Amino acid sequence: MSIHRPLELTCNLCRARQTVTVWETVNVMLDPEMKDVVLEQRVNMFACEGCGEPLFVDINFLYNDMEKRFCVRYVSKSEMGNPDSYSQFKKDGSLSLAGPAREMAEASGGGYMFHPHCVFSMREVAAYVLFRDLCEEYGQ
Ligand SMILES: [Zn+2]
Helix, strand or coil, rough: CEEEEEEEECCCCCCCCCEEEEEEHHHHHHHHHHHHHHHHCCCEEEEECCCCCEEEEEECEEEEEEECCCEEEECCHHHHCCCCHHHHEECCCCCCCHHHHHHHHHHHCCCHHHHHHEECCHHHHHHHHHHHHHHHHHHC
16 A cells, blocks of 8 residues: 655745645555656655655655565654654564554464564655665576
8 A cells, every 4th residue: 555645835935835745655566656756765755846856745655576586764853853743663673563553464474564674765765676676686
């Protein structure tokens, strides 16, 4: 499942209000066109409709590749600095999924979902996706 939603933004420079579509999760099997958006680091990045200034919406983002069985989790700055957000993690950095999320992960053979590759910039998300492509092509 991919998850995206509309979000109203106000530009810090020109104060223009606009509604953009932010992505929280990309399942690249269902939305293959989003892979290029990820590789080009354009996820949750917008040009202000008023002044053209780049606007980045800093929210958590999960890239899920069910075929290659890996996921990359971008940890936003607000999650990184919020002690409450760590209740979803175990001490070893893996995720402690509960409820429907756990059932979904287990039912789909998605044990890898409990061990996301956590990164701290969208650039790293892109780099890791590319790294896994290269492993797929040249690895043993
Ligand atoms: Zn603006």
